[in-house]
Amino acid sequence: MTTKFVQMTVELQSSGIDLRNEIEAQLQSYGEPLRWAITSVEGITAHIEAVVTVVDPQPL
Numbered sequence: 159m160t161t162k163f164v165q166m167t168v169e170l171q172s173s174g175i176d177l178r179n180e181i182e183a184q185l186q187s188y189g190e191p192l193r194w195a196i197t198s199v200e201g202i203t204a205h206i207e208a209v210v211t212v213v214d215p216q217p218l
Contacts, residue, residue: 159211159212159213159214160211160212160214161192161209161210161211161212162188162189162209162210162211162212163207163208163209164185164188164206164207164208164209164210165205165206165207165208166184166185166205166206166208167203167204167205167206168180168181168184168203168204168206169202169203169204170199170202170203170204177204181194181196181204181206182194185206185208185210188208188210188212189210189211189212189213190210190211190212191208191209191210192208192209192210192211193208193209194206194207194208194209195207195208
């Protein structure tokens, strides 16, 4: 298992729950989120920093 640092942006949503769901859904494409934070907001864009875990492929 490896950890990976991810930076991304998402559009702000109509509610906090919708925003959380959108962030977590996008993070799934990188791996399993360990932690994430909104580090800044510019207009309607939130900047996210996260740490995800990625399962290393098994050697053959």
